[in-house]
Amino acid sequence: MNAAGVDNEGYTLEHGSDQSFRPVFPGADHPRDAPVGELTPVTECDSEALSTLHSDGNVMIAALFTLFNDYCMKIYDFRCEDKKTIEFKLRSYQSSLAFIFAIEEINRNTHILPNTSLGFELYNVKSNQLDILQETFHCLTGMGINIPNYTCRRENKAAALLTGTAWETSARVGRLLNLYNYPQLTFGRFDTVLSDRGQFSSLYQTAPRDTFLSHGIVILMVHFSWTWVGLVLIDDHNGAEILSDLRGEMDRNRVCVAFVEMIPDNWINSGYKSRTSHRQILKSSANVIFIYDVTISLYGIILYISIHSITWKVWIIKSQWDVSTDVPFFIFDPFHGSLIFAQHHAEISDFRKFIQSYKPSTYPEDHILALLWKRYFNCSFSGPDCKSLVNCLPNASLEMLPGNALEMDMTEESYNVYNSVYAVAHSLHEMTLKHVEIHPHGNEEVNTYHWELHPYLKTIHYKNGAGKIMVLDSQRKLDAEYDILNLWNFPDGLRQKIKVGTFSPNAPQGQELFLSDHMIQWAIGFTELPRSVCSESCVPGFRKSPQEGKAACCYDCIHCPDNEISNETDMDHCVRCPESHYANTEQNHCLQKAVTFLSYEDTLGKALTYLALGFSALTAVVLGVFVKHHHTPIVKANNQALTYILLITLIFCFLCPLLFIGHPNTVTCVLQQSTFAVLFTVALSTVLAKTIIVVLAFKITFPGRLIRWIMISRATNFIIPVCTLIQLVLCGIWLSTSPPFIDSDAYTEHGYIIIICNKGSTIAFHSVLAYLCSMALGSYTMAYLSRNLPDTFNEAKFITFSMLVFFSVWVTFLPVYHSTKGQHMVAMEVFSILASSVGLLGCIFSPKCYIILFRPHRNVLYHVRNKVPSRGKVGLTA
Template sequence: MPSNLFQNIALIQLIGRFNWTWVGMLVVDNDVGQQGAQIIRAGIERNGGCVAFLEKIHLSYSAQQIKRVVDVIKGSSISLIVLHSPEVHVKALLDAMFDDGITEKMFITSASFIITPGLFSKKAWKVLNGTIGLVASTTSMPGFEEFLLNLHPNASLTYPFIRLFWEKAFSCHWPDGKLDGVACTGQEGLGSEIAQLFETNDLSLTYQAYLAVYAYTHALHSLLGCPTVSEGYLNHGMCSNINDAQPWKVPISICSNSCRPGYRKVPLQGRPICCYNCVPCSMGEMTNYTDADECTRCSSDQWSNEERDRCIPRVLEFLSYDEPLGIMLVIMAVMLSVLTVCILIVFFKNQDTPIIKATNRELSYILLVSLIFCFLCCLVFIGQPSTFSCLLRQTFFSVAFSISISSVLAKTIMVILAFKATRLNSPLRKWLGPTIPRKVVGLCSMFQITICSVWLHRSPPFPMLNSETDSHKIIFECNEGQKLFFYMTLGFMGFLAMVSFLVAFLARNLPGSFNEAKLITFSMLVFCSVWISFIPAYLSTSGKYTVAVQIFAILASSAGLLSCIFLPKCYIILLRPEENSREFLSSSKKRIHFG
């Protein structure tokens, strides 16, 4: 007989062939059923199917146990039941299923389930309607029918049961002192009775036994008659030893199953060394062979896959010009830079008009040029980091922003000085020239440049591959060196912004034409709000999103300065030119206070 493993594999392949992915299982309650159930279930799940239930059955089960199994079948939505059991164990279950109205389930049976006439009731036949089963293959056995025809009681010494068989087959008895009934004569013929007596129309089981006996006898014959290398079983060029022959399959006895790739062995405390548990490798580790004692850590540029059985390359991540986020930020930076250039051209062409003269055109030019650099410095943050770009990023940004904010501070100071110097004989009149604005912008810029110079000398930024932040990625980023210098530059810009905001807030209600104090107050409020929000966002993100957050803060704060300070002036210059005149400004009925 073939091993049960073959028919289990055949059941798995048959279920997969018809794409049955939702099945139930009934197995006989013994070792064979348990082993078969494990193999069949694993094969079904490996092929993508699911087992809704797995129930045991046995002819010794009580009515209550059978009723429980029937309830499980009835409560399931499956249409196919895998039946791995001899037929004798399911007779009562089939009758109970019919009584409970379960007749539309389809069965697929193993070869151990034999449809024997007269064994099942009519109820069971209705439940079994449509069943598909495995049957062992069979063919003719040379000389078998001749052997049966030659059976005779005279050969009783060779076949001791032939006399009993003869009595049953021909309903007679041998004359050994019994006088009742028909006596056997030995002349009865088997020719017409062979098919009925020996069921030669179905010799599947007999044929499997025939194959097993012939295989074993041929093996023994080869072992016993192996005088040369060319005959019999070979073992490294020699005849095998007949004493090594194993008539039956020796069962495997192990304490623990082998650990598959992706797992490592962990010895069980207090148990022999062959007893262990299999635990999966940690993230970033792998094993590609069975029964590994330790997992191997992947290299820094690789990471383990989900199965932990091989290392795969990590994804290299940085904010590039090719991805949507990088493209969007580039477009925004370029558009805002072009807008700033256009405003600078408008101011240059209208530099002799009252509104531009009244708002200190030299500081306006400096502020506009520094804002152009603020927008353009965002482009240095995008793309693959290099030594040059890492050195330029924060320093370029810090210096450009310091010039912008110091220009705003100088504008605010000049608004206050202009108002105070309107009195006759005021000593502040001598400070109304370009000296103070230039000194404020120059000193603030030089202080920021000094911080950046010390930063570049003591701990310059450099490109690095960060594999610690994200397990599946390698982040290509700029290491800022000592974070102290980065926060010092931000702190200095924040200090300038707060001073500008406070001074502008105090001067917001001063009288005078084209008073920019309210506009500067609002622009500094926007600026401070953006950068206060930037700090927690910067600390809570990683990788390319950290860079994107800083770029967004640069664009948002610079755009706030540009729109709050310059767009109202452009509105008057381009759309309301009649208000850009000395007569309109000196009119007592219309005095313009921007903001």
């Protein structure tokens, strides 16, 4: 294209206000749409050369192809006022060569139609309904004559008619041929509408069914993790059918549709839609776009894509579109790296040789071939008959056309044309054999009528030239397999389609798709495997959270909750770890929890153990001091027996926490609470007995008979066994109904399973604590009443304070205990046991030890008599 915007083919690209381009023919007053392709001015010889290609034979086969289109440069009053231009359809031309090749191959084959030669009539049809029907009438009535219901043919009538790739063409022709019961074979892709025998009873489709095409395309998307894909389809029944199939497959495989552009099946109405669709493609975040069933209606959007060089998109294309020739070439090929689904077919080895040898010198009747030679190899017509070519490039062949304009191997349409010819030939062969069976001695020439061919076409089961079994019956057709091709554009602009994989729907599940990923060249805008997603993948440790009002592929990534993991990409839900495991920091793996308990090796366990042993040793020392000074007044005044019982009990109270430390077992779990309850009951009952004795000794001025009997008979000594017995009954009920047992706590401490002793009945546990607190409260009350007695050797104040400490410890213990978990609960109970025991030891015995050890002059009977009134002597000597 030059600076003025005029390209080398003789038409301009008009730049409009909508920032888009459209073709404009030179000399036209107004821009008009024109298809993309090679445009060549038509000379007088060219016009004469553009005629129907014909070859004589005993039996004729006709075919309709869109080999070229001619366009008028200026039109006034429906008349062409200026020269015409030609647009060659090289892909269709290759199909016509396959048609000729098949007929020649059959004529050489002595096993098919011996003694019968096949001829052909090859018609060019343009992309309009009038021209299609006109050429069909030419076939029915006779070449050059267009009279309905009349034929000038006397012999060599066409046994069948082959129609092209567009379903509309086959449908229009089919409705006409149905009137005459005329066999029609279509070599386009299989169409469900055309398989309706009610409408098209004379029509047969050669192509295999595309039943699993949608499945193959979606499997390809899943293979590359493309979950955000745009769709561009023709707005007709084929587009609706493929859209329905694609949506179903995409939903099943969790692939989302980014947008759907339905282009009207009308060249005039599709222009504006192509521009709006082009904008949709540009603004969409989808990097992968599927284009299906490309017809002339989609050429507008293809032109927009080419002009704007959208090189950052990956196109998935159905091979019905000739991307190598129908798209103009620009500096950056927007379709480089495209993936093409082509129906797999057998290779016809001799076809390449046929094309290489197909030249004007060997096929002078092919006028299209002469025009191609003139266009590409600088030839010119000479002579008045416009048949001779001069000044041609030496050794020129179709293989030398620039940019691989003509494929040397059969395309899927060419292969279908080839099979269609073979289907007619084999049907004719079967019909001839049947006629010979009926008339074994008949020497008359067999007169073939086209309607007689239908029974054989319906049941035909034949091998083509490649040895492949073929059928025409739509009910017996096999599903197509596909070759996946990658469009390469080399630096010199040479487009090639390279096979990079296959899709076989009949293969075992999971093995349908085979791809050589390393062979794929992606679009220019990508340096690595393209990504096409609405949202980036959620890495392990996160889960997907759908975005409201958007497709399922659009989501946010949310961190997994505590102790839940996601160990794969894009998980919808996090998975909770089992109780024996915990989530790691990244929350993508469950780790085995370590078993733990309040052990002697832990710092806390060691500290509590040392405290328990230390205080028990200290209590033993205090006991030793009292035993050594048992003859002193202060020891005698505090009731030696109760003092010894209390100190011995406190020694065991300090050792009791050792049952709480270490690996729990059934024995220790049972002994922990019962031992603690009984020991503290003995200790508190001893304190209560001492308190009652002090009160009786100092508060009763004139003791009655009962009080005197209590003092003389020492009935206070029964306080300890009675109180202990009550506690034993409570513990017995506890152990018999719901005893403590070994339990595990897997939730309190992250990464650990804590082995603890479950107390069983919480009611029994709190009842035991309530009983101890009631005894402490009773001792506190009795001691409080005697708080104003003489100070010397008086325990009332010390007992009052010790019970206050004891009561405070265990009242504080309850809320703190229930607010802690795991081994800290155990440590809290141990600490409370030690604190309350220290309170008893310190408050009651530390003042006495201080006098015994450091103030011995106060520990004499004279000092006591001077300080204690006579009414207290009974208590002091008790």
